[in-house]
Amino acid sequence: MSFSEYLPTQLQIQYQRLDTPFLMVDKPIMLHNLSRLRDQIEVLGAQLRPHFKTVRALEAMAHLLPSKDAPITVSTVKEAEALVDAGYLNIVYAVGISEGKLPRIAALNAKGAQVRVLLDTVEQAEFMSLYSSEHQCTIAALIEVDCDGHRGGIEPDDPQLIAIASILHRGAARFDGVLAHAGESYLCFDPVALAKAAQNEVAMTVKAATLLRAAEIPCEIVSIGSTPTAHSYQDLTGITEVRAGVYGFFDLVMAGIGVCQLDDIAASVVATVIGHNKQKGWLFIDAGWMALSGDRGTAGQPKDCGYGLVTKSTGELLEGMQVIGVNQEHGIIAAVEDELLDFSQFPVGSRLHILPNHACATASMHQHYHVFDTQDETYEIWNRIQGW
Template identity: 65%
Template sequence: MSTQPYPAFFSCYNQLDTPFLFVDKQKFINNLTRLRHSVESFGTELRPHFKTVKSLHALPYLLPDKTAPITVSTVKEAELLASEGYSNIIYAVGICENKLPRLRDLIGRGIAVRVLLDSKEQARFLTRFCLLNQCTISALIEIDCDGHRGGLTPDSPDLIEIAQLLHQGTVELEGVLAHAGESYHCYDPVSLRRAADNEVRTTLDAAQRIRSAGISCNMVSIGSTPTAHSYHNLNGITEVRAGAYCFFDLVMAGTGSCKIDDIAASIVTTVIGHNTERGWLLIDAGWMALSADRGTAHQPKDCGFGLVTLSNGELVEHLQVTSVNQEHGIITAMNGCSINFDAFPIGCRLHILPNHACATASMHQHYHVFDTQAQSYDIWTRIQGW
């Protein structure tokens, strides 16, 4: 079993200190292209979620058209995207009052920023803020399509009351937004399709209720990476949002949204020790490099803290990271198998596939981006903070 790195032109690969966050650029681009073609084939717009990649260097690939729509999870992301000329942004986290001055400033610069809410209290303080500051902020009402997190069900009495509060005040109600978060617990094509259909149907029902009350509802925004790959009819849906699809991860592989070989991001680590009595490989990647995310724990295949590949991407069957400390990881063999320690000498490099790309990427300041097709190597800086 060879543990040799990528071709010789990547001499920097062995010069980089481990652990580091590795991106296979061609897989990254293929993942982006796959979903964009799928969504646009329905005549619907893709609004990528920036929260996973969080790098201005990635924007030419994620969204080359600066007038096209994008989603963010922090106000800082919105501010930095605006500084790059992106002007069509949804801040897809429930709005709180202390964020409004920064959003007002963005809107004053000509940036179309939409906020998200699901309560009368939010509607009231947003309306009050716009009145006092003589500004208009556009809002979307969050719809609960599967009980995953926040939002209102389509039949909630509050839905129309909130819509009326916004419509009659100084806020522009643009539409509704849903996120099928429970799709992360689907593990086969049938349940994924059911979750996708439910997301579409529920959000359209909410939009129709608002329209029936005589209030416009122009935007109908839905999305999660699993459902985004499972739609078969998007009539009435104006846009689809997704984020993790750019890298994919083991959770997404567990839902059937991708294959293991589609995962574009991994952590490069060095074997730093052998514990032959316990059957352990010790590596220099702990939870500070991998994150402590255990998103696959309740899936049919529990991947521990990550699966192991060689540097050429070949999966090492039966090995996974089963324990992490701050700067140490332990790899063990599963399913009654054992480790051939001679195949993994101290000092060799392995790659660990992440459970959750967003969580693992958040542990790093940079991506180290390798492109075997163009024979290039780049460093992309990640955005951190709120």
């Protein structure tokens, strides 16, 4: 974060005019993050299918995708609806499908979109086929592959994989491929472990595709991804696309895993000091869990960052300072690691920036992002799509 140090006068005025707390995005940092991963994945011969769930703002789309027909992932039907209305058509809804959501998916496809859904049970394949047949529409699905025992999905050599794909392939719905998410990679803290998780994600997913093809079921899409593994692939042979979400904003969890530096974090919450408790060594800020989220994603990491690390408004990291507690609209900042807090540096009214543990969670607390571009000297408001 080397943000407001270099803020041109016009942007400085805008920054001061905004009431705290607000979510600030440093656009040049974000654009750098986006292009870095896109280049890495494309060099390895796969497509990038960014996950919209982190940013969820249509204003970001021109930066997330190279064109309107490029692939994107969503976590809610609401995101898909907003994207289709804006002309983005190649969508994977990457949360297990339930029957009640099929009418909305079918309505999007009827508008010319290609919204693929995700499933991992025979029941889901059956209601997909029945719905497609009864409503004379062909909804395409991917099967979730369990590559590391993290959450859901089917292991590649489980006979259910072929059984489910067959129902889709032979029935009125359509089978388009397999999708895996290396959720266990969030527990990797060194490049060797990350490379291993990335290789395993590739190998397990390619194995599933190979077994399906051996059973004479075409498998067009072989989709993998998580932000930690996406930055760690060496070879993507057999993979058609990679998904990642938080890599645009990055956060302390990703810095802890080692796939970014603190300087790569593009999103922070700007807060105002609203009080001191000198006996306890506490600064109060007007950003609590409503602005920061209550995410404690670094709690399980080698370096626990509390509810966020603190920088000056110049972007300089305040070493040893953390948000140690949050209430709804209060945050408590203290010096950890035996440092002493110099209250005279942080008078009531001064501003601090909080780097988020988990940018997806922090961004979700904000209707608007305040996007500053120090290079183009522009300021934009991005509007987050909310709800389901």
